[in-house]
Each structure stands twice: as structure tokens, then as C-alpha cells.
Amino acid sequence: MRGYGDDEPAALREALPGVPVFADPDRVRSAGAAAAAGATVALLDDGFQHLRLRRCLDLLLVDATCPFGHGHVLPRGLLREPLSAARRADVLVLTRCDLAPDLERTAEALRLLHASAPQVRTVHVPDRLLSAVGPPEPAAALRGRRVHLLSGIGNPASFRALAEREGAEVRAVTALGDHHRYTRGDVEVALERTAAVGAEWLVTTTKDLVKLRPLLRPREEVRTLTVRVEVIAGREKLEALLDGVRTRRGS
Numbered sequence: 001m002r003g004y005g006d007d008e009p010a011a012l013r014e015a016l017p018g019v020p021v022f023a024d025p026d027r028v029r030s031a032g033a034a035a036a037a038g039a040t041v042a043l044l045d046d047g048f049q050h051l052r053l054r055r056c057l058d059l060l061l062v063d064a065t066c067p068f069g070h071g072h073v074l075p076r077g078l079l080r081e082p083l084s085a086a087r088r089a090d091v092l093v094l095t096r097c098d099l100a101p102d103l104e105r106t107a108e109a110l111r112l113l114h115a116s117a118p119q120v121r122t123v124h125v126p127d128r129l130l131s132a133v134g135p136p137e138p139a140a141a142l143r144g145r146r147v148h149l150l151s152g153i154g155n156p157a158s159f160r161a162l163a164e165r166e167g168a169e170v171r172a173v174t175a176l177g178d179h180h181r182y183t184r185g186d187v188e189v190a191l192e193r194t195a196a197v198g199a200e201w202l203v204t205t206t207k208d209l210v211k212l213r214p215l216l217r218p219r220e221e222v223r224t225l226t227v228r229v230e231v232i233a234g235r236e237k238l239e240a241l242l243d244g245v246r247t248r249r250g251s
Helices: 007-015 027-036 083-088 103-113 156-165 184-196 206-215 235-249
Strands: 059-063 091-095 119-130 146-151 169-175 201-205 223-233
Touching (some): 059 083, 083 103, 091 103, 103 119, 119 156, 119 235, 146 156, 156 169, 169 184, 201 206, 223 235
Parallel strands (some): 059 091, 091 119, 146 169, 146 201
């Protein structure tokens, strides 16, 4: 991965113990380091535009809640390339499909844009609730709890939707900028707001936790809602493409 900020590499290392994570803006240099360390497959995060590396398979993730970035590239919209660049993809993966009001319209628009690419549909599913002072609990432990949500991610609305899906009563939301660099002052403000709105728990994301943990003092509690991605349609097509990569690699 490029390693913008320290949160995502740290979160990946915690989630994937034993799997080497390389963070370097120079992806070619990073891939070389991975190969030197014995890797035979390099999985790039956010690598669709990084054309210096020849790839075996391009998976383009499309957030179904805002699929076309308001129709414009940065800074006017959210797109990093014109929509026509989607034709480079080998497979189109629609994410957050359960939260998208116009899913079928989006899917049809993508078919018109790139008819030959298989479409895979996925959803984000609440997984576990982690605590620094107790054992992990199922995400269902949120049911009926009054919570204050704290995050510095790209889509804070989806974080709230996941918590509410599990039955949490969201008393407050603090949504900071993506890759926000937390300070001790941020922690104190968040804890004060948690108490002020009558929330029982301050809940954050996995990516935020790695930055918050060093700032917490004893008995200051922050819970983390972990999320997993489930494929709800197109799994066979996706696995066939991955099998093709393994066959070409001889592994």
C-alpha cells in the first residue's frame, strides 16, 4: 500500500498477523522489497491508477452509495480518473449494496460503461466489538446501548448506518477528516461529549483505534466496531478470476 498516514498499515498488520504489509509511495520499489522477502503475489491497496506495475488482475471497487463521485474528477468531484477508465477493470465490485437506494440503476450504468466486466456485489457486516478492558463481544452487544461514534474515515455515514443496524442508539457523531491525526485534546473532547450526551460507550473504527490507543489513559474506555465484507452475488465469477491468477502463477 502507499501508506498515506500510519493508520491503515497498522490496522492491516493487526488484522493480518503473519502477513507482510509493505507501505511505500513507490509501489515498484515496494513490490521489489516484497519479492525479495519471498512474496509471490502482491496485493495492492488503492492501486488502480498505479500503472507502473504490470498486474494480473484489476478489481475496481465501486461504492454503491456514491458510485460515480458526483460525475467529476477531483477536486470538483470524487473521481480520480474519468469514468471511462473503468474499462480497464477485469471485475467491478460494488460495495455497500444494502445501503444503496438505486442499486439496479447503478449496476445497469456500469454494464453500459463496461459490459464485459463481471459484477460482484458485497455488503459491509458488523463483526465484533472490541474493548481494551474485556474480551471481544459480538456486534449485537450494541443493541440498546447509547453510543457516541468517533471516526476519521472517508465514509462516516456508513459507520453510523452499521451501528444503527445493530440496534445502537446513536446519541452523537464526531466525524473528523479522513486519516485524521488524533491528539490528546481530541480524546478529552470526545470523552467529554460522550458524557454530555448521556452515551454509555464511545465507539470508533479499527483504523482510528490504532491512533487513539497510545493517547488513552488508564480506565479511559473506547470500544471498536470491526467490520467484515461479505459477497452476496457474483462469488463464483470472482473465484474463477482468482483461480486464473493462481494458475498463471503456477501456485
